Amino acid sequence: MRFLPVNLNALLVELADLEQTLALLASLQRAPLPGVQELVPAARTILVRFRPAATSAAELVRQIAGRDISQRAERSSTLVEIPVHYDGEDLAEVAQILGITPEEVVRRHTGSEYTVAFTGFAPGFAYLSGGHPSLNVPRRSTPRTRIPAGAVGLAGSFSGVYPQASPGGWQIIGVTPLAMWDLDRAQPALLQPGYRVRFVDIATQSIADSEIKPTATGQKGPENAACRSxxxxxxxxxxxxxxxxxxxxxxxxxxxxxxxxxxxxxxxxxxxxxxxxxxxxxxxxxxxxxxxxxxxxxxxxxxxxxxxxxxxxxxxxxxxxxxxxxxxxxxxxxxxxxxxxxxxxxxxxxxxxxxxxxxxxxxxxxxxxxxxxxxxxxxxxxxxxxxxxxxVRPASTSAVVGAADLATDDLPTLEQEVVLDVVMGPRTDWFTAEAIARLATQRWQVTPQSNRVGLRLAGELPLDRAISGELPSEGTALGALQVPPSGQPVLFLADHPLTGGYPVIGAVAPYHLDRAGQIPVGAWLRFNPIRPFAELSPSV
Structure with missing residues (x-):
């Protein structure tokens, strides 16, 4: 295992492969560690969020390093069958990449049983592992701006189903009418970690569309306007x-x-x-x-x-x-x-x-x-x-009106540079020494494309990577500075995705997150690393 810093209240455990990741996840779920708030598993990592008042990164590293990950995680007894119309716009291209016919792609995709390894990217989106070993294809070089709900795709060795219309770079081989996400269900996400999944070709099975839930999104709109009349x-x-x-x-x-x-x-x-x-x-x-x-x-x-x-x-x-x-x-x-x-x-x-x-x-x-x-x-x-x-609800008879500190001196403005403390990691070593120095020495401007998902930043020079390979999706923390291929970082805020596939060079310290949430478009930022990047050692 490698232990990488994420923030003052989070660390990333990196393992050799998905099997080890699932084994460690099962161990941490069977015997939870005190102070751990949330575990976000991914392809080869587990993001561990904790309460600093209850435990420390050093103590968690020591405890996790001692866990036995030699046992394979038990598979769930729940099997979900997903009917698919195999008419996706990338089916022919996937077949060409693999050197087989489109019909053979479908045969291999339906001929294996999958396991929900982890979730992320969007509510109800599950990364499915265990398919035919040959179905290993790269993401599209240029992601599509809109992929329809219910689209069935391949990326690397994973299969997945888009629960709602969204941008994406997976290779689309078909579409299912089955709802992956439905807020009317007690458990909105159809696929849960550990579930077994089998894809079924609608064209070759006696499955009538009328027998399948007719909406692929399953996403009920946010609170209806009638509730506000x-x-x-x-x-x-x-x-x-x-x-x-x-x-x-x-x-x-x-x-x-x-x-x-x-x-x-x-x-x-x-x-x-x-x-x-x-x-x-x-x-x-x-x-x-x-x-x-x-x-x-x-x-x-x-x-x-x-x-x-x-x-x-x-x-x-x-x-x-x-x-x-x-x-x-x-x-x-x-x-x-x-x-x-x-x-x-x-x-x-x-x-x-x-x-x-x-x-x-x-x-x-x-x-x-x-x-x-x-x-x-x-x-x-x-x-x-x-x-x-x-x-407006009636006020409690015991409610007491409070007082507040009126100080607003630290609110960000367009006139003054905003300084945010940063914890370096977990993927700082994916960047050149010049880029690591540039993060702190160069100022960054908040662009108009910013929103509650994140602040999109623009600097005079981009952050260059030392490692150019593709990073498997892994958990991302609030405040993470994710760096896409452009080299211009995105500061993840409240509505950021649970997992991401671009390296994170550092993360804004938790005590500066409220300040980050108040930064207006057009403001200039500087980042102040509070300590150099270093792996966390189990011996600490």
């Missing part, structure tokens, strides 16, 4: 009517933990401290759902009497009464709104995202245990639309 409110229930949404306003809480087995990352507020403060100001639990809005433009009209608080970015706040009077409101303070009052959030002077909490909390349904909206995975409530009626 006046008719959905209880009699005399207070609400906030959305008069304007700004660039993007979504519900967020502290995220959905423990869903890696479904291929779902945590999501949650980009600035978690600001979310907690907003809730504390109105007397809510710190993890209650609030509104996260980027830039200016959000307008909310109170229907009935409500108490709100706005935290996060330094943005001007205005109140307009029903009869047209207008005045400014304080940030980081509870504000009582009368019936008809409209709260408006202006363009931030510093920072990027504001958080709006309401006393009693928003009447919004949780999805997979959280009200967070994951914009990449399309899990959680839909973004706000003009006209939405956001119901």
């Amino acid at each position: 006046a008719q959905a409110l209880a009699p005399d229930q207070a609400a906030l009517r959305v008069r304007a949404t700004g660039l993007l306003t979504v519900f967020q809480d502290l995220g959905r933990q423990g869903q890696a087995g479904q291929g779902v990352s945590e999501s949650g507020a980009m600035d978690q401290s600001a979310l907690k403060v907003a809730n504390r100001l109105v007397g809510n639990a710190s993890n209650a759902a609030a509104l996260e809005t980027v830039g200016g433009g959000l307008q909310l009209q109170s229907l009935g009497e409500t108490v709100v608080a706005v935290t996060g970015a330094d943005a001007p706040l205005d109140l307009t009464t029903a009869d047209g009077r207008r005045w400014s409101l304080p940030r980081h303070a509870p504000v009582a709104l009368a019936h008809g009052d409209t709260l408006a959030v202006g363009q931030p002077r510093a920072g990027a995202r504001c958080y709006v909490a309401v006393r009693g909390g928003f009447d919004v349904a949780a999805v997979m245990g959280s009200c967070a909206t994951d914009t990449l995975a399309h899990v959680g409530p839909a973004p706000l639309s003009v006209g939405d009626m956001l119901g």
Whole structure:
């Protein structure tokens, strides 16, 4: 085993092959280590996230290094058959690469039983191992911008099924009408780690399409607009009517933990401290759902009497009464709104995202245990639309309005460079010495293509790799600096994918993640490595 640093609360265990990875995963699941929060297995690695207050990287390395990985992981008794129309646009090309006929590709693909090795990339996406050994083909040199839901593909030695329409670089050989992901199921992901899978050629089997669930996506849309209509409110229930949404306003809480087995990352507020403060100001639990809005433009009209608080970015706040009077409101303070009052959030002077909490909390349904909206995975409530009626729950009689620190000196601005501390690893050694030095010495600008998935950065010179080979997909941490072939890094934020196939040169330290979530487009960054890259030794 190799042990590689990821962050101050995560490490990566690298093993020789998939069989060893699954054996170690089974061992860690049978006898969990204290302090471990989540395990994200991949082709040859396991990402281990832990609570630093409960354990340390050194202790975990010592414990994991002593695990027996000689035993093969037990296979599940669950077998899932996936019917496929083998008419994919890459079928002929795959056959040509392998030097066989398309019919032989189909015969080999249906002639073996697969195992769900791990999940990632998207909710419900499973990496299937154990197929015919000859079915080993490279990803497409140029990924497609859109692959349809239900597409069956090959990449390396893995097979997989796209649960929803998305970009991708796998070689597509067919499509299935079976739903890989369905939020109406108790277990939304059809394929779970360890499950056995067999593909069936619909053309040669007596399977009627009517016998198969008719949707390939299975993805129910985020919270229906009908849930935000006046008719959905209880009699005399207070609400906030959305008069304007700004660039993007979504519900967020502290995220959905423990869903890696479904291929779902945590999501949650980009600035978690600001979310907690907003809730504390109105007397809510710190993890209650609030509104996260980027830039200016959000307008909310109170229907009935409500108490709100706005935290996060330094943005001007205005109140307009029903009869047209207008005045400014304080940030980081509870504000009582009368019936008809409209709260408006202006363009931030510093920072990027504001958080709006309401006393009693928003009447919004949780999805997979959280009200967070994951914009990449399309899990959680839909973004706000003009006209939405956001119901407000009654406040607890024991709720106590809190106070908040008004300091905003560290909010990022366009005028000053933002400095983020970085932990080097896990793939720092995939880059040249010049590139490693350049990460810290060169400044990077946040481009307009940035969003909740990540900040796309542009520097004068790219980060050159010392190792040019393809990296098998592996778990990625919040704050990871992943470097695609362009050499221009992407800083992964709240809605980042669970796994990724490009090397990560370092990761923003956890205590600077809230700051990273407040960086506006156009700002300049510098990275400050807090220690040099070094493998973690079991002897430490």
